[in-house]
Amino acid sequence: MSRPKLLLIAGLVALVAAFFVLDLGRFFSLDYIKGAQADFAALYAQRPVQVIAVFFAAYVAVTALSLPGAAVMTLLAGAIFGLLAGTVIVSFASSLGATLAMLVARYVLRDGVKARFGARLADIDKGIEREGAFYLFTLRLVPVFPFFVINLLMGLTAMRAATFYWVSQLGMLAGTVAYVNAGTQIARIDSLKSILSPGLIGSFVLLGLLPLLVNKVLDFFKRRKVYAPWRAQRPASFERNLVVIGAGAGGLVSAYIAAAVKAKVTLIEAHKMGGDCLNYGCVPSKALIRSARLAHQMKHGANYGLTDTTASFSLRAVMLRIQEIIRTIAPHDSVERYASLGVEVLQGHARIVNPWTVEIALNDGSTQTLTTRSIVIAAGARPFVPPLPGLEEVGYVTSDTLWDAFAQLDAVPRRLLVLGGGPIGCELAQAFARLGAQVTQLEMAPRLLLREDEEVATLASAALQADGVRVLTGHKALRCEKTGEVKALVAEHQGSEKRIEFDQLICAVGRVARLEGYGLETLGIATQRTVPTDEYLQTIYPNILAAGDVAGPYQFTHFAAYQAWYAAVNALFGTFRKFRADYSIIPWVTYTDPEVAHVGLSEATAQEQGRAYEVVRYDLSHLDRAITEGANRGFVKLLVAPGKDRVIGVTIVAHNAGEMLPEFVLAMKHGIGLNKLLGTIHAYPTMAEANKYAAGAWKRAHQPERVLRLAKRYHDWRRG
Numbered sequence: 181m182s183r184p185k186l187l188l189i190a191g192l193v194a195l196v197a198a199f200f201v202l203d204l205g206r207f208f209s210l211d212y213i214k215g216a217q218a219d220f221a222a223l224y225a226q227r228p229v230q231v232i233a234v235f236f237a238a239y240v241a242v243t244a245l246s247l248p249g250a251a252v253m254t255l256l257a258g259a260i261f262g263l264l265a266g267t268v269i270v271s272f273a274s275s276l277g278a279t280l281a282m283l284v285a286r287y288v289l290r291d292g293v294k295a296r297f298g299a300r301l302a303d304i305d306k307g308i309e310r311e312g313a314f315y316l317f318t319l320r321l322v323p324v325f326p327f328f329v330i331n332l333l334m335g336l337t338a339m340r341a342a343t344f345y346w347v348s349q350l351g352m353l354a355g356t357v358a359y360v361n362a363g364t365q366i367a368r369i370d371s372l373k374s375i376l377s378p379g380l381i382g383s384f385v386l387l388g389l390l391p392l393l394v395n396k397v398l399d400f401f402k403r404r405k406v407y408a409p410w411r412a413q414r415p416a417s418f419e420r421n422l423v424v425i426g427a428g429a430g431g432l433v434s435a436y437i438a439a440a441v442k443a444k445v446t447l448i449e450a451h452k453m454g455g456d457c458l459n460y461g462c463v464p465s466k467a468l469i470r471s472a473r474l475a476h477q478m479k480h481g482a483n484y485g486l487t488d489t490t491a492s493f494s495l496r497a498v499m500l501r502i503q504e505i506i507r508t509i510a511p512h513d514s515v516e517r518y519a520s521l522g523v524e525v526l527q528g529h530a531r532i533v534n535p536w537t538v539e540i541a542l543n544d545g546s547t548q549t550l551t552t553r554s555i556v557i558a559a560g561a562r563p564f565v566p567p568l569p570g571l572e573e574v575g576y577v578t579s580d581t582l583w584d585a586f587a588q589l590d591a592v593p594r595r596l597l598v599l600g601g602g603p604i605g606c607e608l609a610q611a612f613a614r615l616g617a618q619v620t621q622l623e624m625a626p627r628l629l630l631r632e633d634e635e636v637a638t639l640a641s642a643a644l645q646a647d648g649v650r651v652l653t654g655h656k657a658l659r660c661e662k663t664g665e666v667k668a669l670v671a672e673h674q675g676s677e678k679r680i681e682f683d684q685l686i687c688a689v690g691r692v693a694r695l696e697g698y699g700l701e702t703l704g705i706a707t708q709r710t711v712p713t714d715e716y717l718q719t720i721y722p723n724i725l726a727a728g729d730v731a732g733p734y735q736f737t738h739f740a741a742y743q744a745w746y747a748a749v750n751a752l753f754g755t756f757r758k759f760r761a762d763y764s765i766i767p768w769v770t771y772t773d774p775e776v777a778h779v780g781l782s783e784a785t786a787q788e789q790g791r792a793y794e795v796v797r798y799d800l801s802h803l804d805r806a807i808t809e810g811a812n813r814g815f816v817k818l819l820v821a822p823g824k825d826r827v828i829g830v831t832i833v834a835h836n837a838g839e840m841l842p843e844f845v846l847a848m849k850h851g852i853g854l855n856k857l858l859g860t861i862h863a864y865p866t867m868a869e870a871n872k873y874a875a876g877a878w879k880r881a882h883q884p885e886r887v888l889r890l891a892k893r894y895h896d897w898r899r900g
Contacts, residue, residue: 243277285335428455430558430728
């Protein structure tokens with residue numbers, strides 16, 4: 181803690197202590213004020229300016245230090261200065277003192293609170309930014325809430341001091357008038373409680389509800405304004421409760437939930453049921469990775485007491501296996517299954533005509549129009565193809581198109597260039613290198629896997645290079661060239677150009693939301709990187725919601741399914757109650773070998789947010805199961821709240837790290853600390869034991885040394 185802050189705290193403590201030690205509170209009692217009223221009035225008649233100045237300063241000091249006595253001083257203001265002057269003086273003095281108290285709390289306490297509860301405080305700050313003035317106004321109007329508590333709590337938020345001041349002055353005005361007016365009749369007052377009758381408290385409560393009612397009214401007119409151009413097209417009745425656009429994870433879950441609660445729902449998909457994950461992403465890539473891992477294990481058979489051998493295979497056969505896996509899983513997401521659940525499934529392209537009407541260009545050439553109360557947009561994403569000169573001439577595949585393209589090949593391309601160092605690029609680069617391709621991976625950033633900590637990226641890069649991948653980071657792709665049958669990419673690195681020849685190029689530089697062609701532009705819904713939504717997944721039209729890749733901020737199948745619950749429930753029941761989506765605990769996995777699994781804060785993110793944390797680390801080189809598997813590269817790294825056993829972030833680098841992560845996701849979601857995790861029995865030998873050992877590492881670092889010293893003395897004594 182800085183020296184100025186310590187001095188300020190010491191000064192404040194001294195002032196408050198002096199107030200109580202010197203019994204200054206006796207001067208702020210009702211009896212004292214009533215007894216000295218005549219003397220105060222006489223002094224005011226002789227020296228009005230000086231009395232007002234001293235009274236004003238004293239009131240500011242009492243309020244700023246959160247001392248008892250403000251209520252009595254307000255009565256005194258009415259008794260001495262009268263209703264009008266007393267109200268003006270108290271109004272400005274109380275608002276200024278409250279603002280000083282808020283600023284002191286912010287300066288002294290906010291950094292410490294932010295270090296421990298940064299994520300929660302960030303969420304509160306977002307709410308304060310949107311509607312903080314309304315909430316503060318409400319609290320100020322209701323005298324049930326102690327004003328000094330409000331001052332201190334608001335100091336922990338990011339509310340601007342100017343906003344706090346004017347809202348406080350306006351919000352406290354009604355209570356100030358009531359107390360000052362009572363002070364004009366101070367002789368009749370027996371206690372402070374007699375000032376606030378049940379009727380007056382009820383009036384204040386109604387005033388407190390006023391800003392909330394105003395907020396609702398403003399929302400009503402905001403909605404009315406956004407719907408105004410379409411009002412004439414609003415149908416009198418609706419054919420559907422919900423129309424869902426897109427049958428990927430987000431759309432499937434939205435439709436499933438709607439059908440489960442007996443809503444009439446239509447699901448529209450232009451291409452394949454199951455979306456990108458089933459057909460082009462998660463499922464085929466993991467099947468490819470499994471084949472590549474087996475080939476790698478055969479090549480390194482000696483590591484398992486066997487003979488090294490090179491796998492003999494046809495890439496066409498590998499791709500046929502992948503398609504068979506897709507066909508096996510496809511019935512889970514099929515038209516037939518969802519129809520059996522009560523979902524109407526239409527195959528075609530949807531376009532939103534107005535906020536309640538969807539036009540479907542069916543795949544059979546016909547057109548159908550549906551009216552609906554609500555719409556969920558879950559159209560997914562597509563691979564981003566950079567505008568690289570010469571790219572079309574040399575040809576390329578993406579994570580979507582490579583499955584069909586490579587299904588025509590008997591062997592993997594000899595020289596394979598992977599453009600992109602994110603999770604998709606890393607997974608594909610390692611898999612094809614293990615299948616025998618000469619893989620070069622190009623990344624413009626200084627390292628791979630930018631969302632992960634640097635040590636994780638370093639380990640992943642080393643693993644890829646050990647499998648034969650040529651990793652080129654800090655290389656910016658400039659153009660592609662084709663000379664005869666020779667294809668090459670020219671990249672810039674440290675000011676010079678480098679030419680990289682290849683036979684096939686995989687473009688894996690990210691994915692962009694599918695936003696074009698759905699009528700969003702006509703409705704005035706922004707279509708930049710994602711569809712802007714609020715915390716309820718609503719767009720500017722409350723009955724049009726979005727989930728999954730089109731909504732962001734993450735592009736994970738499980739995240740899309742998570743959002744879909746909120747989108748569907750808010751779409752169907754938002755009139756009565758809406759649910760806010762919480763993105764604070766979102767897990768993800770990169771399926772390289774070893775895998776990289778993550779949830780919560782990384783060290784880099786914690787440092788960016790100014791969060792305090794402790795690092796707990798357990799190295800897998802000591803884990804029995806990892807040793808038996810020949811997979812003892814990696815670690816479990818925990819970020820823990822200082823002085824507590826609460827986990828705020830986890831990164832696991834390990835074989836099957838994704839299977840080890842859910843225990844920590846559960847712990848973080850439901851507030852299960854490391855002490856309880858340590859006390860949970862884990863089967864031996866398993867990879868999940870690493871989680872328990874990481875908790876044990878935390879426990880050892882927080883041993884009660886004093887208790888252990890006493891225990892040692894006790895045992896020494898017992899031995900005689």
